[in-house]
Amino acid sequence: MSKVQFRSYNQGQTVLFPSRIDERIPENSPVRLINRIVDGLDLMRLIATYESGGTTPCNPRMLLKAVFYAY
Numbered sequence: 001m002s003k004v005q006f007r008s009y010n011q012g013q014t015v016l017f018p019s020r021i022d023e024r025i026p027e028n029s030p031v032r033l034i035n036r037i038v039d040g041l042d043l044m045r046l047i048a049t050y051e052s053g054g055t056t057p058c059n060p061r062m063l064l065k066a067v068f069y070a071y
Contacts (some may be wrong), residue, residue, distance in 0.1 A: 004047065004048075006058065007057070007058055007059060008055055009059035009062050015069045020058070030069070031069060034069050035065060037068075038068065039061070043060055046060050047060060
């Protein structure tokens with residue numbers, strides 16, 4: 001079985017405006033809480049369920065954060 005690869009996911013990535021993606025998010029925002037919670041989860045079983053094939057999937061950690069925040 002080949003190794004699963006995800007699209008690049010870097011929250012510290014610098015962009016043109018603003019200089020950091022998280023620069024304009026207040027320190028007490030619920031987004032930061034969700035970020036810390038999901039980053040602390042062990043998602044190895046979830047990641048192991050991906051089979052290679054097709055295009056590179058999005059990082060499951062990023063998608064889970066979006067779902068949690070949407071709720």
